[in-house]
Amino acid sequence: MKAPRVLFVTGKGGTGKSTVAAAIALAHSRRRPTILADLDRRLSAAAMLGAAPSDGTPAKVTNSLEVVALGARAELDAFIARIVPIPAISRRMLRSRTFGYVTAALPGLEAFLLLERLRILAGDAALKDHYLVIDAPASGSAIELLSVAAGVRNISPTGTLNRLADSVAAFLADPKRFGAIITVTPEELALREALETEATMRERLSIATIAAIMNRVPDSLFDTAELAALSPLGNHARLAIRRNAAHEAALAGARRLKKAGIATVRLPMMFTPAMGMDELEQLGQVLDAELLER
Amino acid sequence: MKAKRQLDSIDLKELKLLVCVGPGGVGKTTMSAAFAVQAAALGRAVDVMTVDPAPRLLDALGLGADSAEPVEVSLENLRHSRGSKSHRARLRALRLDPKRTFDSIIGRYAPSDAARDVILENRIYRNLSNALAGVADYMAMEKLLELASNPATDMIVLDTPPAAEAIDFLDAPRRLLELLNSRAISLLGAPKGILRSRLRVVDIAARAVLAAFDRVTGLNLLSDVQAFVASFDGMYEGFAARASSAQEKLRATDTAIVIVTTAEASRIAQAREFIEALDRANLRVAALVVNRVMAEMPDAAEITAAAISAPLKKKLKRNLSDYSALKTREESSLSALRESVPKGAVLIVAPDLGREPLTVADLAEVGRSLRPR
Numbered sequence: 001m002k003a004p005r006v007l008f009v010t011g012k013g014g015t016g017k018s019t020v021a022a023a024i025a026l027a028h029s030r031r032r033p034t035i036l037a038d039l040d041r042r043l044s045a046a047a048m049l050g051a052a053p054s055d056g057t058p059a060k061v062t063n064s065l066e067v068v069a070l071g072a073r074a075e076l077d078a079f080i081a082r083i084v085p086i087p088a089i090s091r092r093m094l095r096s097r098t099f100g101y102v103t104a105a106l107p108g109l110e111a112f113l114l115l116e117r118l119r120i121l122a123g124d125a126a127l128k129d130h131y132l133v134i135d136a137p138a139s140g141s142a143i144e145l146l147s148v149a150a151g152v153r154n155i156s157p158t159g160t161l162n163r164l165a166d167s168v169a170a171f172l173a174d175p176k177r178f179g180a181i182i183t184v185t186p187e188e189l190a191l192r193e194a195l196e197t198e199a200t201m202r203e204r205l206s207i208a209t210i211a212a213i214m215n216r217v218p219d220s221l222f223d224t225a226e227l228a229a230l231s232p233l234g235n236h237a238r239l240a241i242r243r244n245a246a247h248e249a250a251l252a253g254a255r256r257l258k259k260a261g262i263a264t265v266r267l268p269m270m271f272t273p274a275m276g277m278d279e280l281e282q283l284g285q286v287l288d289a290e291l292l293e294r
Numbered sequence: 295m296k297a298k299r300q301l302d303s304i305d306l307k308e309l310k311l312l313v314c315v316g317p318g319g320v321g322k323t324t325m326s327a328a329f330a331v332q333a334a335a336l337g338r339a340v341d342v343m344t345v346d347p348a349p350r351l352l353d354a355l356g357l358g359a360d361s362a363e364p365v366e367v368s369l370e371n372l373r374h375s376r377g378s379k380s381h382r383a384r385l386r387a388l389r390l391d392p393k394r395t396f397d398s399i400i401g402r403y404a405p406s407d408a409a410r411d412v413i414l415e416n417r418i419y420r421n422l423s424n425a426l427a428g429v430a431d432y433m434a435m436e437k438l439l440e441l442a443s444n445p446a447t448d449m450i451v452l453d454t455p456p457a458a459e460a461i462d463f464l465d466a467p468r469r470l471l472e473l474l475n476s477r478a479i480s481l482l483g484a485p486k487g488i489l490r491s492r493l494r495v496v497d498i499a500a501r502a503v504l505a506a507f508d509r510v511t512g513l514n515l516l517s518d519v520q521a522f523v524a525s526f527d528g529m530y531e532g533f534a535a536r537a538s539s540a541q542e543k544l545r546a547t548d549t550a551i552v553i554v555t556t557a558e559a560s561r562i563a564q565a566r567e568f569i570e571a572l573d574r575a576n577l578r579v580a581a582l583v584v585n586r587v588m589a590e591m592p593d594a595a596e597i598t599a600a601a602i603s604a605p606l607k608k609k610l611k612r613n614l615s616d617y618s619a620l621k622t623r624e625e626s627s628l629s630a631l632r633e634s635v636p637k638g639a640v641l642i643v644a645p646d647l648g649r650e651p652l653t654v655a656d657l658a659e660v661g662r663s664l665r666p667r
Contacts, residue, residue, distance in 0.1 A: 014317075014556065014561070042560070044560050138318045138319070189650060226606055226609070229602055229603075230606070233596060233600055234596075235589070235591075235596075236597060236600075236610055236614065239591075239592065239613055239617055243616075272619050272623075273622040273623050273626075274559075274626075275559070275623075
C-alpha cells in the first residue's frame with residue numbers, strides 16, 4: 001500500500017468528483033479504517049454512501065468507514081470558541097453580522113483554519129493507522145484553498161501563524177502524507193483543466209498528484225468495419241459512434257496525461273438508470289486494483 | 295417560428311443584459327458564448343464577459359488567454375446565417391481581471407492620489423484583495439457597468455463564476471455596500487463620521503477576538519485591516535452610487551437571468567437551490583437551460599429490420615439498452631426540475647451536440663438548437 005495518508009480528490013466541475021471520492025473511500029475501507037471528509041456544502045459524497053453527518057458529528061457507514069462534514073465556517077466557529085471561552089458571548093458573536101464582515105475582511109482565515117484542521121486529522125489518522133479521503137472543491141476553488149498557506153506566510157513573515165503556515169505547507173508537500181487525485185472525463189476541456197491543475201499544484205504548491213481518474217469511459221463495443229456497416233442506420237449508428245468516440249477520447253486523454261507524467265486510472269461508464277451503492281462498489285473494485293493496491 | 299416565440303423571455307433581439315448563473319461544469323461558459331454568438335448573428339453589437347479563472351470561453355472563441363480588455367471575435371462564417379443586414383453586428387469577448395479592475399476603481403474614487411497610493415500599497419490590499427469578501431464578484435458588476443456605458447454596445451452577456459451560492463455573485467454590490475456602511479467599519483476603527491450606532495457587547499467581544507488573534511499570531515493584521523478599511527473613507531459615496539446602479543441593472547425589464555444546468559441529479563439539486571436563492575433575493579429568473587440533454591432513443595425495431603449480421607444486431611441492442619438506461623436516469627432528473635420552474639420562466643433544453651463545442655460555428659449551433667420544453 002503506497003497511497004498517502006490523505007487523498008485529496010478534486011477535478012473540473014461535473015467530472016464526478018464526489019462519486020469518485022465516495023468510491024475510493026469505500027474501496028479503502030474494505031482493507032483499512034477510513035474517514036471520508038466531505039468539504040462540499042451539499043455533502044453529496046456522504047449522501048451517495050447513505051450517510052448524513054452533521055456539524056462535528058461523524059456518521060458511520062460501516063465499521064471501517066466514517067464520514068465527517070468539514071466546512072471553513074465550522075472551523076472558524078471552533079477557533080472562536082477556543083479564544084472566547086464564554087459560550088453565551090461567543091455564540092452571540094458568531095451570529096452577529098458585523099462579526100461576519102470582520103472575519104471576511106481577515107483574508108483566508110477560515111480557509112486556513114480548515115487546512116490546519118486537515119493537517120491535524122492527518123496526524124491523528126497516522127497515529128491510529130486510518131486513511132483519509134477528502135471530497136474537495138472543484139479544481140479552481142481547491143487551488144485557492146491550498147494556496148492559503150502560502151498567502152498566510154506572505155502576510156505574516158514571523159510569529160505563531162507563520163509557524164502554523166509552515167507546518168501546513170510541509171504537510172501538503174509531503175507525498176507520504178498528502179496526495180491529490182484529479183478526476184477527468186473524456187472531454188477536451190476537462191482534460192486541459194486536469195493538466196493545468198496538476199501543473200499548478202506541483203509547481204506552485206509542491207503538491208504531488210497520485211493519479212488522474214478518467215471517469216465515465218464506455219467500453220469499446222464496435223470495430224471500424226462494424227461502424228462502417230452501420231452507417232445506413234442513422235440514429236443507431238450515431239449512438240454507436242458516440243460510444244466508440246468516448247472510448248477513443250479516453251485513451252487519447254490518458255496518453256496526454258502520461259506525457260505530462262500523470263498516471264491514469266480508467267473508470268467504466270455505469271450504464272444504469274441510477275447511481276447507487278452497487279455502482280459505487282463496482283467503481284471501488286476498479287479503484288482498489290488500479291489505484292490503491294497497485 | 296413557434297419555438298422562437300416561446301423563447302421570448304430571453305429575446306436576444308431586445309435584451310440588453312443576459313446573465314448566466316449555475317453550478318460548475320454544466321457548460322455555463324459555453325452557453326453564455328452561444329447566446330452571445332446568436333445575438334451577434336441577429337445583427338447586434340455584443341460583449342461577452344467571463345469571470346471564469348480558467349480562460350475557457352476564450353478558448354472556445356479561439357482567443358488568447360490574456361484578454362482583460364474586450365477582443366473582437368471573427369463572425370466571418372456567421373454573417374449571412376440569419377440574413378442580418380445590420381452593420382452594427384459584432385462580438386467582443388473578455389475575461390475579467392478583478393485585481394486590475396479594483397485598482398482602476400480605487401484610482402477613480404480615491405479623493406486624492408495620496409489616498410489612492412495608501413490603499414494600493416496596503417499589505418492586505420496587495421496580498422489578498424481578491425480574497426476579500428465578494429471583491430471579485432463586485433468587480434464583475436463594476437466592469438459590467440463600464441461595458442454597459444458604451445453606446446456602441448447593444449447587449450452584454452455575463453458568464454458568472456460557479457458560485458457555491460448563486461446570489462453571492464448577483465448580490466455582491468449590496469453586500470459590499472453593507473460592509474462599508476456597517477458597524478464593521480466602526481469596529482475596525484473607521485472615522486467617527488461613518489459611525490452609525492454605538493458598539494454593543496458583541497462587537498466588543500469581536501474586537502477582543504481579533505486582538506487575541508493578533509496577539510497569538512504576532513501578525514498585526516488588525517491594524518492593517520483597520521488602515522485598509524479606514525482608507526475607504528471618502529470613497530463611500532462613489533461606491534454606493536455604483537452599487538445601486540448595478541442593482542437596478544440586474545432588475546431591469548431588459549435583463550434576463552438564466553440558470554444553466556445539466557440533467558445530472560446532483561446538478562439539478564443545485565439548480566433548484568439557485569432558483570430558491572434568486573427568488574429570496576427578489577431576482578427574476580427568465581429561463582432554465584438544461585444543457586447536453588441526450589437525443590430521443592432510436593427505435594429498437596430498426597435493429598431487427600436492418601440488413602446486418604446477427605452478432606452486430608446483438609451489439610446494437612446492447613448499445614441501445616445501455617444508453618436507454620442513461621436516458622431514463624436523465625428523464626427522472628428532468629421531471630424533478632420541471633416541478634421547480636419558477637413562474638414566468640421557461641424551461642429550455644440544449645441537446646447534446648455529440649462533441650464539445652470548440653469553435654464559433656459550434657457555439658452558433660448550440661444557440662440554434664435551444665428548444666423550449
